[in-house]
Amino acid sequence: MVSAIPEQGPARPRGIARLYPRKVMHWVAIGICLVVLPLLIAVASATLFMRELALDSQTTVLEGTESIRLSRTLNDLLLGMERNARVYQVIGDTKLLTNYKDLQAQFDSVAAELLEGEENLESARQISQLRATAVELFSVFTNEPPNSSLAVNSLQRFNTMRDLTRSLVDRNSQAIEDRVKGIHAYARRGQSILLWEALMVVPVAAGLGLVIMYRVSKPMRDLDRSIRRLGAGDIDEPIKVGGPQDIQALGYRLEWLRQRLGELANQKRIFLQHISHELKTPLASIREGTNLLQGQVVGVLNEQQLEVVGILESSSVQLQRRIEDLLAFSISDEPRSELMLDSMVLKPLIQEVIYRHELPMRAKNLQLKMEVRNTRIAADSEKLDAIIDNLVSNAVKFSPDNGVIRISESVQNGRLQLDVIDAGPGIHPSEAEKIFQPFYQSSTPYSGHLKGTGLGLAIARLYARMHRGDLNVIECKAGAHMQLTLPLAIERENGVQPTCTRESA
Known part of the structure; x- marks a missing residue:
């Protein structure tokens, strides 16, 4: 009667052990997550860094370009204002004064726009000074007659205003250059950080992968070793396989198979021993009979009969040896001598x-x-x-x-x-x-x-x-x-x- 495969498996874990991975697929899934997670963190870090770098670069370029454009516009408007003011003092045409007023209004609007986005206190002070000076000059040119001493002397203040606008252009250009250098330094620092992250992530991911591989491969090797032992006929040592639950279940089935093979081997040995023992009794009678015939105790035999009896005697001796081999085989499956x-x-x-x-x-x-x-x-x-x-x-x-x-x-x-x-x-x-x-x-x-x-x-x-x-x-x-x-x-x-x-x- 063949015994059924046992349904027994690994004991149910209790407490916090219930959260422990129980199957190979669980370990594989956890291994993939643990290996991929550091890589995802590194990729996310690199993405955030590149995004921040791109935004900073874009802001620097836009703001710097706009500041320089507005500073140069101020300089161009200032030149137009000075040209109209000087010609007005010579010919006294009121149309030139009207043009000056329009340019001065544009100048004030551009200066106000430039002042709104200016973070440098010195630059903000200079812009405010330019706006105030432009208003004062317009008041002088409007209230004083052309070519008056006050109006002519006021024209010298355009030189100061030009110096201020040039200073604004230079300062804005220098600010852009400083911010570009800062971006380069930030990029180098970020590159260094990403490199260190890569150097850390690769060993960590590899280490986690090796741990998971060991946790899964060790019970698989134990399982393979147990199967090889069974294949080689070594059924004396009990089979114990640890690891995930499904591999332990295979270990339990292999242990059942080992026990079953042991039972079959014992049954085979007992059967062969009984058969061999039962064969010896009639063989003893055959040998006794052939000895009697060969000794001509029961009667005289002719030459051919004696030849047949000799063959029977030789065959009975050979049969006895084969029975002894069968007994030896029944004891150890492979006779050793x-x-x-x-x-x-x-x-x-x-x-x-x-x-x-x-x-x-x-x-x-x-x-x-x-x-x-x-x-x-x-x-x-x-x-x-x-x-x-x-x-x-x-x-x-x-x-x-x-x-x-x-x-x-x-x-x-x-x-x-x-x-x-x-x-x-x-x-x-x-x-x-x-x-x-x-x-x-x-x-x-x-x-x-x-x-x-x-x-x-x-x-x-x-x-x-x-x-x-x-x-x-x-x-x-x-x-x-x-x-x-x-x-x-x-x-x-x-x-x-x-x-x-x-x-x-």
């Missing part, structure tokens, strides 16, 4: 394995084509026997009647290469790696009496890799092509030195 490496020739071992499968080969009338030389290797004879027995057993099992099994040996790149090829239905490329997984049942059709457990090739590849070799499926147009590679024996001057090493999967 010592490799007793001895210098040996592969050909006699292959011939012994073929002898054990002679009966099923006779039953299917299989033909064997073997091209094996006396190449010497360093290997554990029992485990190498198990590898070859599994390859030959599969080749016999899946070969059709009257089929051919080819076994060839070669040396490639300093390694021994053993190829076992049958004429059966072959192995689909999509299953080339799956068939080496424990308990995997191939989709290849099989019409025999007993179906395999799916452990043979898994154990065979494991033993091959314990020898620092490998076992693989080679693509073949017809039939299955299994290739075993093993390192050659290390030859010394006085022969091959047998070695004993401890290997584990």
